[in-house]
Amino acid sequence: MAQKRKGDPDSQVLEKTKAKQRLKRPPLYKVLFHNDDYTPMEFVVLLLMQVFSKGETEATTIMLHVHNNGFGVAGLYPFAVAETKVSESMAAAEKSQYPLMITMEPEGDGEDADGPST
Numbered sequence: 001m002a003q004k005r006k007g008d009p010d011s012q013v014l015e016k017t018k019a020k021q022r023l024k025r026p027p028l029y030k031v032l033f034h035n036d037d038y039t040p041m042e043f044v045v046l047l048l049m050q051v052f053s054k055g056e057t058e059a060t061t062i063m064l065h066v067h068n069n070g071f072g073v074a075g076l077y078p079f080a081v082a083e084t085k086v087s088e089s090m091a092a093a094e095k096s097q098y099p100l101m102i103t104m105e106p107e108g109d110g111e112d113a114d115g116p117s118t
Contacts, residue, residue: 029082031074033066034101
């Protein structure tokens with residue numbers, strides 16, 4: 001069988017085909033913490049640090065954003081990771097008897113951490 005050289009037209013077509021077969025990144029989901037009047041701020045900071053691997057300063061900043069704006073983004077993750085983090089966080093809140101609500105939604109839904117876009 002003859003070897004193909006870089007200059008061969010068939011070789012160029014093969015290289016272009018390989019370049020087009022790149023995988024798309026999976027869609028990301030926002031994990032949202034929702035404010036309530038009962039869950040202690042310290043508990044929210046603790047969850048953000050333990051489940052979401054946030055540093056104390058970043059966790060406190062997110063918690064204050066949630067407290068002041070009604071909700072805030074804890075992070076962006078592929079679906080399975082986001083779902084797991086929501087489940088872990090909700091289980092911890094339920095175990096501690098706090099009504100904390102944590103949800104997830106697709107990243108590109110037209111909202112950001114500050115609320116609906118205008």
